[in-house]
Amino acid sequence: MSSESEQDDTRREIMGATYRALCKHGYANLTMQDIADEFDKSKSLLHYHYDTKDDLMLAFLDHVIGWIGDRLEESETEEPLDRLREYLDRFVIKPGEEEESFSLALLELRLQAVHHPGFREKLQAHYESNVETAARILDDGIEEEVFKPVDTHAVAEMLYTSMTGASAYQVTLGASQATTSMRDALLRFVVTDLLVEPADGRIETEVS
Amino acid sequence: MSSESEQDDTRREIMGATYRALCKHGYANLTMQDIADEFDKSKSLLHYHYDTKDDLMLAFLDHVIGWIGDRLEESETEEPLDRLREYLDRFVIKPGEEEESFSLALLELRLQAVHHPGFREKLQAHYESNVETAARILDDGIEEEVFKPVDTHAVAEMLYTSMTGASAYQVTLGASQATTSMRDALLRFVVTDLLVEPADGRIETEVS
Numbered sequence: 158m159s160s161e162s163e164q165d166d167t168r169r170e171i172m173g174a175t176y177r178a179l180c181k182h183g184y185a186n187l188t189m190q191d192i193a194d195e196f197d198k199s200k201s202l203l204h205y206h207y208d209t210k211d212d213l214m215l216a217f218l219d220h221v222i223g224w225i226g227d228r229l230e231e232s233e234t235e236e237p238l239d240r241l242r243e244y245l246d247r248f249v250i251k252p253g254e255e256e257e258s259f260s261l262a263l264l265e266l267r268l269q270a271v272h273h274p275g276f277r278e279k280l281q282a283h284y285e286s287n288v289e290t291a292a293r294i295l296d297d298g299i300e301e302e303v304f305k306p307v308d309t310h311a312v313a314e315m316l317y318t319s320m321t322g323a324s325a326y327q328v329t330l331g332a333s334q335a336t337t338s339m340r341d342a343l344l345r346f347v348v349t350d351l352l353v354e355p356a357d358g359r360i361e362t363e364v365s
Numbered sequence: 366m367s368s369e370s371e372q373d374d375t376r377r378e379i380m381g382a383t384y385r386a387l388c389k390h391g392y393a394n395l396t397m398q399d400i401a402d403e404f405d406k407s408k409s410l411l412h413y414h415y416d417t418k419d420d421l422m423l424a425f426l427d428h429v430i431g432w433i434g435d436r437l438e439e440s441e442t443e444e445p446l447d448r449l450r451e452y453l454d455r456f457v458i459k460p461g462e463e464e465e466s467f468s469l470a471l472l473e474l475r476l477q478a479v480h481h482p483g484f485r486e487k488l489q490a491h492y493e494s495n496v497e498t499a500a501r502i503l504d505d506g507i508e509e510e511v512f513k514p515v516d517t518h519a520v521a522e523m524l525y526t527s528m529t530g531a532s533a534y535q536v537t538l539g540a541s542q543a544t545t546s547m548r549d550a551l552l553r554f555v556v557t558d559l560l561v562e563p564a565d566g567r568i569e570t571e572v573s
Contacts, residue, residue, distance in 0.1 A: 183479075185393075261476075261479060264476065264533075265476060267533070267537045267538065268469075268472065268473060268476060268537060270537055270538060271391075271469060271536070271537055277538065277539075280537075281538050281539070284534070284540075311546060311550060314543075314546060314550075315527070315546070315547060315550035315554075318527065318530045318531050318534050318543065318547060319523070319526065319527040319530055319547075320530070321530045321533070321534070322527055322528075322529045322530020322531070322533065323526050323530070325529070325530065325533060326492065326526050326529065328479070329475045329476060329478055329479055329488075330475065330478060330485065330488060330489050330492055331489070332492075335522075335526065338519060338522060339523060339526060339527075342519060342520070342522075342523035342555075343523075346523070346554050346555045346558050347550075347554045347555075349558075350554050350557075350558065
């Protein structure tokens with residue numbers, strides 16, 4: 158019997174293998190063998206931890222949702238405008254990178270969610286939690302009188318949903334600048350409107 | 366041999382059957398038999414017109430892209446602000462309707478486009494053409510001095526992409542108000558900023 162921490166390590170390695178397999182093969186045709194091929198240890202060890210592709214994908218969703226959620230909350234600054242900018246920047250996908258493959262796999266999983274209550278529940282919670290992260294930045298900005306009072310949940314949902322739309326456009330139809338353009342448009346139109354003091358240049362985007 | 370106009374009628378009926386079959390079954394598991402089941406005439410007549418599911422789906426994409434494109438351009442008014450509002454309204458999906466099933470099927474087709482050059486080419490042209498429809502409304506508005514001068518293509522892409530993101534959120538994760546909220550947020554933040562004269566109440570949304 159391996160120790161608990163060894164088992165945790167194994168599970169973490171399996172999550173890494175699943176991530177790599179998803180980037181390579183997408184979700185629709187993914188097999189346990191594809192994941193085993195990315196895993197340094199034995200296929201039987203993979204099956205020892207997860208009986209089916211479904212079990213593994215549910216665990217993977219928990220893992221990746223936690224990881225994305227944490228990443229969205231990370232910031233080295235307390236300044237609400239900078240934090241909001243960082244939040245939007247995190248959805249900008251550089252063309253041709255692994256990130257594009259992974260965004261595509263996540264979109265596939267969202268489509269699966271329509272007929273899969275387990276996926277659906279996790280992805281709904283993930284969506285709502287990412288919206289809430291933006292709403293908290295807006296709330297802090299309103300409290301600090303950087304942003305005007307608005308319905309922070311509604312604005313946060315708009316920001317997040319627009320970035321996911323741009324991401325889907327980029328990864329399905331090859332619009333390589335879609336996420337960059339959307340980030341810039343949101344800064345220009347939405348974030349500028351939120352500011353109590355007129356933009357002082359910090360709001361300018363790289364491409365404007 | 367049937368006449369050309371009879372053949373046109375048959376093809377139109379096949380497109381209707383394909384639409385109904387897609388709404389019922391989605392794309393992933395759709396079979397020629399599902400489409401034949403929605404078609405009043407014989408299955409052999411279906412196969413006479415389209416050899417494979419792929420041939421039929423390519424013809425269907427042409428048909429539906431033309432139909433959606435025409436619908437987006439339709440307007441009874443010449444007034445740019447009203448036309449822009451109508452444009453955004455057309456993406457608002459009432460919950461639980463056939464429209465939700467169909468939007469979901471279109472999203473599935475977009476995911477197929479990643480690995481299917483034929484689908485990809487048509488869906489890219491469709492995307493660009495829908496963006497151009499909004500850009501033309503903005504161009505007219507600038508010419509008539511209703512809207513401020515902006516990069517109309519960039520703004521149009523933002524409006525369209527945001528609405529498609531909201532549509533994907535609504536149909537995959539059951540966020541029944543997502544398209545309504547996005548329409549309202551775009552009117553409030555983006556369209557308001559475009560106006561030469563401050564909003565006079567016409568910009569108010571149903572839920573604001």
